[in-house]
Amino acid sequence: MTAAFIPSGQPEPEFMARIRRMFVEGLPDRVARMRRGLEGVEADLREGRPPSAHCVEDLFLAAHSLKGTAPSVGAVDVGWEAGELSEVAREWSPENPPDEDQLGRARSALNRVERACEAFRGEWAAAE
Secondary structure, three states: OOOOEOOOOOEOHHHHHHHHHHHHHHHHHHHHHHHHHHHHHHHHHHOOOOOOHHHHHHHHHHHHHHHHHHHHHOOHHHHHHHHHHHHHHOOOOOOOOOOHHHHHHHHHHHHHHHHHHHHHHHHHHHHO
16 A cells, blocks of 8 residues: 655545554454463463463564554554553563563553553544
8 A cells, every 4th residue: 555645745634544444443453462462471370381472472562563553543542551561561481471460560551452442443433
């Protein structure tokens, strides 16, 4: 997809509307990926295993990506909350598993991400 730009260098409103729509439509998958990652880490720890690198990576990369993408479409709160979650999970690995406090902070941050996504989706739907 190629952006059409007006002379001021800003994308045309129709282009940005399409980008926002694609972003909003992808939010449930992004949140589900973060949720699966966190649930996988918790399941591994409950069973006495270190968290799998795959689960940690899913959680961190989904949150970090959302942190960077969201503000560009006007979802500043989504980006902020996703950034908080990515910071919590940044250092997790099989060799450096999270403690209970970190897991609680991650759960709380993910809940805030979900609420921010729902709010943005509602604002977007009302504006459509």
